[in-house]
Amino acid sequence: MLNTIFGLALFIGLxxxxxxxxxxxxxxxxxxxxxxxxxxxxxxxxxxxKELRPFTxxxxxxxxxxxxxxxxxxxxYMEEEMRGGNRLPKTIVEIESVGEGxxxxxxxxxxxxxxxxxxxxxxxxxxxxxxxxFVISAWKPTAVPPWLDDEIQESFMEQxxxxxxxxxxxxxxxxxxxxxxFFYSAALxxxxxxxxxxxxxxxxx
Numbered sequence: 755m756l757n758t759i760f761g762l763a764l765f766i767g768l769x770x771x772x773x774x775x776x777x778x779x780x781x782x783x784x785x786x787x788x789x790x791x792x793x794x795x796x797x798x799x800x801x802x803x804k805e806l807r808p809f810t811x812x813x814x815x816x817x818x819x820x821x822x823x824x825x826x827x828x829x830x831y832m833e834e835e836m837r838g839g840n841r842l843p844k845t846i847v848e849i850e851s852v853g854e855g856x857x858x859x860x861x862x863x864x865x866x867x868x869x870x871x872x873x874x875x876x877x878x879x880x881x882x883x884x885x886x887x888f889v890i891s892a893w894k895p896t897a898v899p900p901w902l903d904d905e906i907q908e909s910f911m912e913q914x915x916x917x918x919x920x921x922x923x924x925x926x927x928x929x930x931x932x933x934x935x936f937f938y939s940a941a942l943x944x945x946x947x948x949x950x951x952x953x954x955x956x957x958x959x
Contacts, residue, residue, distance in 0.1 A: 784814050786938040791817035791830075794943050798950060800828060825957040826851035826927075830950070832936055845937050847950050848930040851957050856901070857893030858925040861910075863917045864889055873921065881907060887914055899924070901959035909952055916945040922953075929953050 795802040800821035819830040827850045835842040862873055864887060876895040878885050884907050892899060901924075910917075920933035931949045935942075 783938060787832075787936055788817055790937055790939065790943045791819060793940075794830065794947060795819045797947060798828075798830075800830065823849075823954065824852075825849060825954055828950075830946070842934065843936045845933045845935060845946065846930055847933075847946065847953060848928065849953050849957060851927050851929060853927070855924055855926055855929065855957075856899050858923070859893065859899050860891045860921060860923050862889055862921040863887060863914060863919065865919050879907060884911060887911060888917075901956050903959065906956060906959065909955060913948050913952060916948040916952075918945070920949070922949075924956065929957060 792802060794800070798819070798821070800819040803818045803820060804815035805818060816832055818832075819828070821828045829846070829848045829850075831846055831848075833844045833846060835844065860873055873889050873891050875889045875891060877890040877892045877898055878896075879890075879898050879902065888910060890899075890902075918933065920931055922931050923929070931953060933946065933949070937943055937946055
């Protein structure tokens with residue numbers, strides 16, 4: 755009987771310790787994200803905001819950056835997509851431009867995850883290095899978007915590592931970069947800032 759009580763008490767104690775340790779790990783991770791958003795906001799002169807959504811069943815106030823530039827309104831925020839009971843995190847850089855852009859254009863790097871992104875290439879630029887590195891799907895098949903000129907292609911090639919397995923989407927007045935992760939380190943913050951400046955470069959074409 756005493757062994758049973760002792761075993762039960764030990765189990766409860768270990769379970770409590772596991773929950774407490776897990777909560778501390780998640781809290782430390784969230785604190786890292788908060789700090790990176792604060793640094794990024796200062797670097798890009800964007801306003802930091804805190805909000806509950808879109809993270810369901812969480813009490814953490816998710817950070818968000820907002821601001822305006824001549825090219826449009828900027829938002830940098832996070833989302834979670836629930837799929838099959840799993841949380842799929844995203845960090846999004848989005849600019850709602852003042853002018854009308856092209857028909858829908860999507861672009862991502864050629865990585866093993868490309869198939870999972872369900873992006874079928876229907877545009878070739880004719881530049882072998884670029885076409886080997888990136889997949890482009892456009893509303894007008896075979897037509898290279900006017901903004902994807904030699905200068906922009908060069909910028910894409912220089913920032914291949916910043917693309918990682920993210921996706922750039924340009925449709926109408928909105929241009930955005932979706933990165934399937936949360937950023938929590940200075941290196942990832944730098945990559946996200948590089949993509950932010952790339953979006954602006956595209957809008958200025």
